[in-house]
Amino acid sequence: MPELPEVETSRRGIEPYLVGHQIVHAVVRNSRLRWPVSEEIMALSDQVVLSVQRRAKYLLIELKTGWIIIHLGMSGSLRVLQHETEPAKHDHVDLVMDTGYVLRYTDPRRFGAWLWCADLAASNVLSHLGPEPLSDDFSAEYLMEKSRNKKSPIKPWLMDNKLVVGVGNIYASESLFVAGILPDRPANSLSSEEYQLLTKTIKAVLLRSIEQGGTTLRDFLQSDGKPGYFAQELQVYGRAGEPCRACGTLIESSKHAQRSTFFCRSCQR
Ligand SMILES: [Zn+2]
Structure with missing residues (x-):
């Protein structure tokens, strides 16, 4: 199961391929993850990524109109691939970038999540979380x-x-x-x-x-x-x-x- 260090490493790995670049659209091959992939994600078009952050084990992709919240679940992983790379069986979601790359989400057990959130402060998945272990608040x-x-x-x-x-x-x-x-x-x-x-x-x-x-x-x-x-x-x-x-x-x-x-x-x- 991906733990906090894997999620942070994923964040650092994908960040340079996303920030400042445009998501042309999303391809959702299977929306039945732990919760259905949010409609707002399926409808994305031409949005610049402002930042890629992490809170607990959630990856947060910041766009002008809101946030994509990704959880890797039990078996999820993210890779950056050339656009023409053929998807395999468990490749459920792609973010197609204007750079010729795609951010591809693979999850054999489908316990992960891709959720849309217009206002992070009001997100019910992120409220009630304690401090980050690497922050000064954890002392x-x-x-x-x-x-x-x-x-x-x-x-x-x-x-x-x-x-x-x-x-x-x-x-x-x-x-x-x-x-x-x-x-x-x-x-x-x-x-x-x-x-x-x-x-x-x-x-x-x-x-x-x-x-x-x-x-x-x-x-x-x-x-x-x-x-x-x-x-x-x-x-x-x-x-x-x-x-x-x-x-x-x-x-x-x-x-x-x-x-x-x-x-x-x-x-x-
Ligand atoms: Zn011992």
Whole structure:
């Protein structure tokens, strides 16, 4: 599943091919995504792209009359291709640019979304989202304050989009390992020092992944092949029963809110 770093890498990859250029029209081959592709997108014609932004895992393409909101869902990806490139089975949406390129959306499972929004501030998909993890609003002080009455385990709490966006299962597991904090610790049991370390770690882990993605997906202009999601060097995620890379203790797994969690009982307290 594309996580925040993949979405940010996608944003950086497509941005130079869109901003300042004109969308001639959209081609929607299959509008049945998670929600139907908005009619306004199907009816687009001759609109200049003003910016390509990201909020949580949503890509936001700014036009003069409104915004295209894209979510990659479980299996969505974006590529920039030469206009004449034949579409394949799961290529559901194209934005045809005046440059001879198309932005092509591929999504085998069709859990993604292409929605139109005239006013971003009034968008119901974006309201209720917590701060961006890489912003200054996401700080130890913020987590301390929010956690004071929270007895729930730290890991599922961190994954709640209302608290902070984009800390998915992999990043929550990996960050808690690096910060040396057991995932089932009650959120209100962490000290200010632990929250300092945890917020620093989450930012570092996400940034490293975005940088890796930048090298993995550097060439967004691809004539064939599918962009793969990042092959990551993981410390604990998906490694139950394997030795911890730091101390050799076997990595354990448990479940929080139906999501698998991985940790080292010796390195994390
Ligand atoms: Zn260990």
